[in-house]
Amino acid sequence: MKLTLSILSCLTGLSTLAPMGWAATHEITTKNFHITLLGNGDGPADWMGTRDWSDDQIAAVTTTLNIWDDTFRNTASRKIEATISWGALEEGVLAGSFSNYVEYDGENYNAATSTEVIWKEGEDVVLEEGEMDFRLQFNPVYGFSTGNTTPQNATDFISVLLHEIGHNVGFNSLNDTGTYGEYYTIWDSLITDAQGNHPGDAGFNYQTGVSYTIGSGGLTVYNPFVFAPGSSMSHVDAASDPNALMQYSIGEGIQRRNPSDQEKALLAEMGWVLKDDPTYYASVDGASITDQIDLNFFTSVLVNRNMTIDPGEGATIVLPSLRGDKAEYNVTIHCGESADRQSLQHRHGLHLRRRGHRQ
Numbered sequence: 278m279k280l281t282l283s284i285l286s287c288l289t290g291l292s293t294l295a296p297m298g299w300a301a302t303h304e305i306t307t308k309n310f311h312i313t314l315l316g317n318g319d320g321p322a323d324w325m326g327t328r329d330w331s332d333d334q335i336a337a338v339t340t341t342l343n344i345w346d347d348t349f350r351n352t353a354s355r356k357i358e359a360t361i362s363w364g365a366l367e368e369g370v371l372a373g374s375f376s377n378y379v380e381y382d383g384e385n386y387n388a389a390t391s392t393e394v395i396w397k398e399g400e401d402v403v404l405e406e407g408e409m410d411f412r413l414q415f416n417p418v419y420g421f422s423t424g425n426t427t428p429q430n431a432t433d434f435i436s437v438l439l440h441e442i443g444h445n446v447g448f449n450s451l452n453d454t455g456t457y458g459e460y461y462t463i464w465d466s467l468i469t470d471a472q473g474n475h476p477g478d479a480g481f482n483y484q485t486g487v488s489y490t491i492g493s494g495g496l497t498v499y500n501p502f503v504f505a506p507g508s509s510m511s512h513v514d515a516a517s518d519p520n521a522l523m524q525y526s527i528g529e530g531i532q533r534r535n536p537s538d539q540e541k542a543l544l545a546e547m548g549w550v551l552k553d554d555p556t557y558y559a560s561v562d563g564a565s566i567t568d569q570i571d572l573n574f575f576t577s578v579l580v581n582r583n584m585t586i587d588p589g590e591g592a593t594i595v596l597p598s599l600r601g602d603k604a605e606y607n608v609t610i611h612c613g614e615s616a617d618r619q620s621l622q623h624r625h626g627l628h629l630r631r632r633g634h635r636q
């Protein structure tokens with residue numbers, strides 16, 4: 278059975294009895310998120326939780342948030358505020374994401390989720406009273422598993438949650454009714470028709486059933502002949518990437534616990550700085566770089582996660598051999614033409630970073 282992951286849906290009230298011994302509202306804070314798990318009866322009327330959360334589910338939420346935390350190097354201006362609850366969703370819909378969009382003056386787009394603005398762009402978005410950066414709901418009708426392996430008769434909770442948060446970090450179209458209006462996201466701006474037009478261009482004429490590419494990595498967008506609100510145009514077409522996290526549906530027993538390599542490449546095109554993109558980072562953790570590095574190819578040197586040194590034009594970085602014991606290195610950085618030197622010690626490897634593609 279294939280079930281749909283939706284980014285939009287209607288809400289109606291639904292009450293279920295919570296199993297004994299489960300916890301009510303919980304707050305989870307990670308590096309970039311402050312999440313409120315609404316328990317049964319908690320939250321505003323439109324978002325009232327209809328079930329409580331088990332310890333295993335609370336732990337799985339933290340695990341999932343950490344996966345996104347560990348995907349990017351971008352520095353958020355503040356934590357992403359969100360609620361997650363169990364609530365009534367349309368039949369066949371496993372979970373839904375409701376994003377807070379804001380106007381944003383992008384190069385070829387004019388709207389973004391507040392999550393993107395806060396985290397990717399590092400700019401603040403002020404929330405109104407009671408507003409959230411996003412609200413997620415899980416459909417309590419379906420059986421979710423939080424185990425390391427997912428039984429054939431259950432849906433993987435972590436995969437679904439990771440997917441729904443994915444809509445907020447950029448996998449989202451503002452063509453959610455079968456037509457484009459005034460606003461376009463950066464995801465929309467990367468969609469291309471056979472003539473090379475993008476949504477927002479005069480020559481772009483949206484039609485259902487047409488295969489549109491997105492980004493430059495060979496992905497296409499899910500766009501069935503019958504427009505599916507909440508699914509069409511905001512998902513990766515499985516035919517272009519069977520490993521995609523952002524497929525519109527997921528089968529029971531299946532785990533997708535990371536964005537795929539192609540999706541990560543697309544996120545980089547959207548402006549995210551990935552932690553593990555070899556295009557951006559020359560890692561010396563593996564002791565493959567032991568000689569002088571031409572910093573003409575890099576605009577900054579990331580010595581550890583908390584320290585960035587800009588050595589300036591024409592600088593070189595001299596690394597000692599990192600073979601053998603890598604517990605502690607000495608790194609000497611020569612800054613430009615000057616004789617300035619800094620000696621740095623760190624314990625967990627060193628990454629070189631460049632801003633933007635050079636090819």
Ligand SMILES: [Zn+2]
Pocket residue numbers: 282283284440441444512523524525
């Ligand atoms: Zn989705």
